[in-house]
Amino acid sequence: MLDKISALHILPEVYEHILTTPEVVAEFQKSLPDWIEVIPVKNIQLKADYSLKVDAGEASAIALAQEIPNALHIVDDFKGRKLADELNIKFTGTIGVLIAAKQKNKIPLLKPYFDKVKSTNFRIDPLLLQKILDELEA
Numbered sequence: 001m002l003d004k005i006s007a008l009h010i011l012p013e014v015y016e017h018i019l020t021t022p023e024v025v026a027e028f029q030k031s032l033p034d035w036i037e038v039i040p041v042k043n044i045q046l047k048a049d050y051s052l053k054v055d056a057g058e059a060s061a062i063a064l065a066q067e068i069p070n071a072l073h074i075v076d077d078f079k080g081r082k083l084a085d086e087l088n089i090k091f092t093g094t095i096g097v098l099i100a101a102k103q104k105n106k107i108p109l110l111k112p113y114f115d116k117v118k119s120t121n122f123r124i125d126p127l128l129l130q131k132i133l134d135e136l137e138a
Contacts (some may be wrong), residue, residue, distance in 0.1 A: 001076050001094040005116035013106040021060035054079045065089045
C-alpha cells in the first residue's frame with residue numbers, strides 16, 4: 001500500500017532495517033529500492049505451513065519475521081494480520097507506519113497520505129482516520 005500512495009520512501013526514515021523475501025518481491029512486480037534487503041526464509045516447512053492460511057508472499061514474510069529477533073512485520077492483509085497475531089509477531093500496517101513517521105517528525109502531515117489511502121481500495125473506517133488526525137494533527 002505504501003507504494004500505491006507514493007510513500008515507500010518513508011520506510012527507511014522510520015525503521016533501521018527493511019527486509020523482505022523473494023516471494024514478496026515476486027508479488028510486488030517492480031524493482032525495489034537498494035535499501036530493502038531481500039533474504040530467503042530458512043525454515044521452508046514453516047513457510048509452507050503458513051501458505052495454507054495466507055498467500056505465498058505473506059507466508060514467507062511471516063516466517064521471516066519469526067526468524068529475526070524483535071522483528072516488526074508490516075502487513076495490511078486481514079488474514080496476514082490474524083496469523084501474525086496468533087503467532088505473537090509484532091506487526092503494524094500502512095496507517096501505523098504513517099503514524100510512526102508523523103510521531104518521529106519524518107512527515108509534516110498525515111492528511112495528504114490519508115487522502116491518498118482513501119482513494120485506493122484500502123478498507124479503513126473514515127471515522128478512525130479522522131480520529132487519528134484529530135489526535136495527531138490538532
